Amino acid sequence: MxxxxxxxxxxxxxxxxxxxxxxxxxxxxxxxxxxxxxxxxxxxxxxxxxxxxxxxxxxxxxxxxxxxxxxxxxxxxxxxxxxxYLQPGQGLHEQMEALIAANDGPFKKHLDCYKYPDRHTDDEQFTEATRFSALHRAQASEILMGLNARIEQEGYLVGKTPCLADLAIAPFVRQFAQVDRAWFDAQPWAALSSWLVNFQSSTLFxxxxxxxxxxxxxxxxxxxxxx
Ligand SMILES: N[C@@H](CCC(=O)N[C@@H](CS)C(=O)NCC(=O)O)C(=O)O
The missing domain is CATH 3.40.30.10 (Glutaredoxin)
Structure with missing residues (x-):
C-alpha cells in the first residue's frame, strides 16, 4: 500500500x-x-x-x-x-459512556458559556456577561468535582487504568483549566489537577x-x- x-x-x-x-x-x-x-x-x-x-x-x-x-x-x-482503552473493566462500560455523554452535553455547554460570554462595552451588559460566565463556570465545576471524586477513589475516571473516557474528556478539562489557570489551580480538586498534569505531560499528548x-x-x- x-x-x-x-x-x-x-x-x-x-x-x-x-x-x-x-x-x-x-x-x-x-x-x-x-x-x-x-x-x-x-x-x-x-x-x-x-x-x-x-x-x-x-x-x-x-x-x-x-x-x-x-x-x-x-x-x-x-x-x-x-x-x-475500550475495555474499562467488567460492568464499567455504562459509566464510561455516561461520563462521555455528560462531557459532550452539559459540560461542553457550560465550558463554552464560561469561555465565550458575550463581551459588551456597555457597563451593565459587561457585568451581565461576567455574571453569566461565572454561573456557567460554577455549573461546569460541579461536573468537575464529580470527576475529581472518581479520580480520588480509583486513579482514573473509570477504574484504576485510563480508558476511552479519560482520552475523550481530558482535552475539554484542559480547555476549561486554560481559561483562568490561577483560578483552576486554586480549586479543591487536587486529584483532577494531577490527572490533568499527568495527561498534559504524557508522551501520548x-x-x-x-x-x-x-x-x-x-x-x-x-x-x-x-x-
Ligand atoms: N460533534 C463533533 C463536533 C466537532 C466540532 O464542533 N469541532 C469544531 C472545532 S473544535 C468545529 O469544527 N467547528 C466548526 C467551525 O468552527 O466552523 C465531533 O465530535 O467531532
Whole structure:
C-alpha cells in the first residue's frame, strides 16, 4: 500500500474534538495522512467529504467518511488498542459512556458559556456577561468535582487504568483549566489537577500536539502519528 492510500484526517491542532481523535489514532498506532485545517478557511476537500465541515473528519481509503470524533476514536481503537482503552473493566462500560455523554452535553455547554460570554462595552451588559460566565463556570465545576471524586477513589475516571473516557474528556478539562489557570489551580480538586498534569505531560499528548502548516492541495503529505 502506498502512503497516499492511508486514511486522511482533517484536524485542527487546538480543537478538543480533533485532539481526542488524534489521541486515539496515536494510541492505536494506525497511520493516517494529517491535513491541518484553518477553521475560517476550510478546504473544499473537507466540505466535499463532510458537508457539516466540522473537524475532525476521517476519510477512509474505501471512501467511507467518519465525521464524529468519538466514532473516529472507536474506529482507531477497534483496529488496535494496546492499552485496552475500550475495555474499562467488567460492568464499567455504562459509566464510561455516561461520563462521555455528560462531557459532550452539559459540560461542553457550560465550558463554552464560561469561555465565550458575550463581551459588551456597555457597563451593565459587561457585568451581565461576567455574571453569566461565572454561573456557567460554577455549573461546569460541579461536573468537575464529580470527576475529581472518581479520580480520588480509583486513579482514573473509570477504574484504576485510563480508558476511552479519560482520552475523550481530558482535552475539554484542559480547555476549561486554560481559561483562568490561577483560578483552576486554586480549586479543591487536587486529584483532577494531577490527572490533568499527568495527561498534559504524557508522551501520548506530546505526540499529538505537533504544529503543521495549513493543508492545501499542493501540500506535502504529513504522516500521523509522526514516524
Ligand atoms: N460533534 C463533533 C463536533 C466537532 C466540532 O464542533 N469541532 C469544531 C472545532 S473544535 C468545529 O469544527 N467547528 C466548526 C467551525 O468552527 O466552523 C465531533 O465530535 O467531532
Amino acid at each position: 502506498s502512503l497516499s492510500d492511508l486514511p486522511i484526517l482533517y484536524s485542527f491542532r487546538r480543537c478538543p474534538y480533533a485532539m481526542r481523535a488524534r489521541l486515539a489514532i496515536a494510541a492505536s498506532g494506525v497511520s493516517c495522512q494529517l491535513r491541518e485545517v484553518v477553521l475560517r478557511d476550510k478546504p473544499d476537500a473537507l466540505r466535499l467529504a463532510s458537508p457539516k465541515a466540522t473537524v475532525p473528519v476521517l476519510v477512509l481509503p474505501d471512501g467511507r467518511v467518519i465525521d464524529e470524533s468519538l466514532d473516529i476514536m472507536r474506529w482507531a481503537l477497534a483496529i488496535h488498542d494496546p492499552c485496552h 506530546a505526540s499529538i500536539m505537533g504544529k503543521y502548516p495549513a493543508w492545501t492541495p499542493d501540500s506535502e503529505m504529513v504522516l500521523f502519528p509522526a514516524g
